[in-house]
Amino acid sequence: xxxLSRHIVIDAPADTVWEVIAGRFDRIGDWAAAIPASAPAVAxxxxxxxxxxxxxRMCDTGIKALPRVTETIVxxxxxxxxxxYQATAGVPAxxxxxRNTWTVTALxxxxxxxxxxxxxxxxxxxxxxARTVILARVLxxxxxxxxxxxxxxxxxxxxxxKLSRQHHVQRRPPAPTVG
Numbered sequence: 164x165x166x167l168s169r170h171i172v173i174d175a176p177a178d179t180v181w182e183v184i185a186g187r188f189d190r191i192g193d194w195a196a197a198i199p200a201s202a203p204a205v206a207x208x209x210x211x212x213x214x215x216x217x218x219x220r221m222c223d224t225g226i227k228a229l230p231r232v233t234e235t236i237v238x239x240x241x242x243x244x245x246x247x248y249q250a251t252a253g254v255p256a257x258x259x260x261x262r263n264t265w266t267v268t269a270l271x272x273x274x275x276x277x278x279x280x281x282x283x284x285x286x287x288x289x290x291x292x293a294r295t296v297i298l299a300r301v302l303x304x305x306x307x308x309x310x311x312x313x314x315x316x317x318x319x320x321x322x323x324x325k326l327s328r329q330h331h332v333q334r335r336p337p338a339p340t341v342g
Contacts, residue, residue, distance in 0.1 A: 170278040171309040175316045177269035180277060181244045183316055184265050188236065188246070189220040194315035195308055196325040199223045206235045207251040215239040215246065225328075229253065237262070244268070257293060260284035277309060 173180055183194070192201030206219035215236040222232050231253050238247035249262040262282045269275050285293065307324060314322035321329075 165284075166280060166282045168278065168280045169306060169309055170276055171313055172270065172274060172276050173313045173316055174274055176273060177244060177267050177275035180275050180312070180316050181241075181267045183312065184267065184277075185239070185241070185244070185246050186216055188215070188217040188248075191220065191222065194321050194325060195311050196322060196328045197225070197308060197311075199225045199328065204233045204235075207233075210235045210237050210249075210251060212236045212239045214241065219248075219251070229255070234263075238264070255289075255293075257285050257287050257289045258283070259286050277312065279309065 187193075189201055189203040192198045200223040201220050203217060204219040204221035211218050217236070219233055219235040222234060224230060224232055232250050233252035234248045235251040236246055236248045238245070240246070244267040245264065247262060247264040249260065250258070254261055260282060261284075264278075264280045264282075266278045267275055268278070285291065311322045311325055314320075315325075
């Protein structure tokens with residue numbers, strides 16, 4: 164298993180940030196540049212965490228080899244502002260675990276720290292080969308994800324990176340139709 168951690172300090176109350184992360188779990192596509200779109204999804208019934216306000220989300224990734232992933236909340240603690248979710252559909256068979264834990268900690272009434280820990284477990288030769296590429300992407304996207312969250316919470320608007328990617332996706336020519 165490989166684990167990566169990142170954190171950022173945000174100039175906003177912890178409850179405000181927690182609402183974006185947990186209360187609007189299915190709307191990450193509104194602010195995260197790495198996720199072109201997201202929506203509520205049906206959770207894997209074996210993993211449903213009844214305490215979570217939203218059990219699962221579907222994320223368009225913008226990655227051709229992994230276009231759509233379903234993520235299900237598997238751990239949720241509103242008191243300590245911690246949630247853990249894992250990919251439950253749409254990942255290649257060589258990925259056995261892809262899990263993220265978010266924690267929001269109040270530093271003052273108007274500042275908080277957000278920590279993300281990503282865990283990735285793969286199997287087989289393909290998994291060992293792909294792990295390095297996947298971890299490099301997770302590392303880059305994790306840094307951008309926290310920057311995007313900070314911008315969104317502090318300004319109320321998506322980051323310039325998110326807006327640029329949305330514009331790029333909208334300008335892409337439609338795929339040719341077969342038939």
